[in-house]
Amino acid sequence: MHMYRSHNCGELRKAHSGETIKLSGWVNRIRDHGGLLFIDLRDHYGITQIVVNPDSEFFALAETIRSEWVITVTGTVIERDGAAINPKMPTGEIEVGITGLEIQSQAKELALPVFGDLDYPEDTRLKYRFLDLRRERIHANIVKRSKIIQSMRNRMIEQGFTEYQTPILTASSPEGARDFLVPARMHPGKFYALPQAPQQFKQLAMVAGFDRYFQIAPCFRDEDPRADRALEFYQLDIEMSFVTQEDIFQVIEPMLRGVFEEFGEGKSVTQTFPRIAYKDAMLKYGSDKPDLRIPIEIVDVTEEFGDDSVSFKAFKGIVEGGGSVRAIPAPGAAVKSRSFFDKMNDWARKDMGAAGLGYIIFDEKDGEIVGRGPIAKFIPAEIQAKMVAKTGLKGGDALFFAAGKTGQAATLAGAARSRLGVELELIDESKFELCWIVDFPMYEFDEKEDRLDFSHNPFSMPQGGLDALENKDPLDILGYQYDIVCNGFELSSGAVRNHKPEVMYKAFELVGYDKAFVDENFGGMIRAFEYGAPPHGGIAPGIDRIVMLLCGEENLREVTMFAMNQQAEDLLMGAPAIVAPKQLRELHIRSVMPEVKATPKDDA
Secondary structure (H helix, E strand, C coil): CCCCCCCCCCCCCHHHCCCEEEEEEEEEEEEEECCEEEEEEEECCEEEEEEECCCCCCHHHHHCCCCCCEEEEEEEEEECCHHHCCCCCCCCCEEEEEEEEEEEECCCCCCCCCCCCCCCCHHHHHHCHHHHCCCHHHHHHHHHHHHHHHHHHHHHHHCCCEECCCCCCECCCCCCCCCCEEECCCCCCCEEECCCCCHHHHHHHHHCCCCCEEEEEEEECCCCCECCECCEEEEEEEEEECCCHHHHHHHHHHHHHHHHHHHCCCCEECCCCCEEEHHHHHHHCCCCCCCCCCCCCCEECHHHHCCCCCCCHHHHHHHHCCCEEEEEEECCHHHCCHHHHHHHHHHHHHCCCCCCCEEEEEEEECCEEEEECCCHHHCCHHHHHHHHHHHCCCCCCEEEEEEECHHHHHHHHHHHHHHHHHHCCCCCCCEECEEEEECCECEEEECCCCEEEECCCCCECECCHHHHHHHCCHHHCEECEEEEEECCEEEEEEEEECCCHHHHHHHHHCCCCCHHHHHHHCHHHHHHHCCCCCCEEEECCEHHHHHHHHCCCCCHHHHCCCCCCCCCCECCCCECCCCCHHHHHHCCCCCCCCCCCCCHHHHC
16 A cells, blocks of 8 residues: 555545545544544545544544644545435545554644635735645635636647747837846846737747647736736737638637636526627727626717706716716616715715716606606706616616716716626626627827827737728727627737738837837847738637636636735745845846935934
């Protein structure tokens, strides 16, 4: 028999009754039932109950054992009696009567409990992550993550894709998020960058003729962490040659649908992902990542508030100044108290920085729908009727209004829609609602910088090609760009690529970058395109977010094995850390700390 185990702790069944076996693992918990000791022994695979009788030669040793000690047990598999069977455990029909016991290692007093799923401070959980990872829920999340990745890999291979690896050390890119830089010791004053994505390399692979590429790719972005975004993350990176946008959709939809059905634990999954144009998403949902589980569609009522008969000056002034008013239906909200509407207003002011949310409550009287509320008296009945018709409301519903510059009104309306979905309990938690957001604008105007900029991906092919770049208003040009959204989370961005040098030069010229800039920063790709580049396109679903959704979690740290805290610190390994001066000298760099402004007390 093996010195540590003949079976694992999730393996034994009634069929093993009478066998002599050996198990090793961690002590999950110990129970003393009137002198009879029960030890729940846990390993990666499951839990088995060990029984130690008072007359056992190992009873005294077993009494010294504490939670999370690592032990090896030899014993006989015993079939449990009917009342003792635990149907909640796969091993619940048996237990092991101990005939041998060896302590492999002891555990200090625990910094956090492993048994159960108590809510503990995040910093404690991350500092003692090796303990946190022993807990059933998070351990299961990490195992599920591995299975999801394997499923994705298998599904891509089945569709004729081949996995390739691209470099981790690369050149810094001036576009996109902030790079993580790595000093080049052999080239003083120069730096590598960790890839934000394998974007250029996978396009170069298409030029090299490899066609259907995929990779489980690590990506790095020096951004502020938040619940659904981390400094380092993984994506299913995909690129294909000689494809249209629709070809890419037909590859990705069945793969993602299959993964969500396989691991979604019975939740319904969208069968054909609807295609929603960006402009329609911003109008109907106030967001380019809408949660389609919320049965609310926003309606533009700018025209109604611009009518001469409306005397609500606050909104009327916004409309006259070129702004917009959006109406957000609130089904069934008429029964809510005044405090509900006041809280919505307070939220708009405090959390969204808005002037507030107007609202009208609709009641049905004598077969007619009548509005009431603070602004109802400023809006004639016939205008209210138009709003009711536009939004499909009925008696017992309400309408909230968001007003401001068009973009601001859309954002506020979208946030209000999401909040109403929660407050009115409208979200169907039994669904994964997926969709495509398509037809993104190629460019946007950056008011802070007072200039035109790319709105999405600078390497995308504009709809209409070079002719559109030369002859259309840049703000009217759409790109072959698309996102996948699920339950309000963006899972992926992709595009049909710009594979023609002259089109790329012109695309960058419109945002103020000349040919020399493109050659210097994207020279490898431009050079490749001059030697015969196929039309190609791709996408990169974010693995971490997909796993987060499928595990029912709200934070990426719950599905990442070794995670950082909200300040981008690895509390377990102590990173980032100060390095020795010798290391800095070898890299030809010095550390310059930010200046600390003196306070009046310091001056004294």
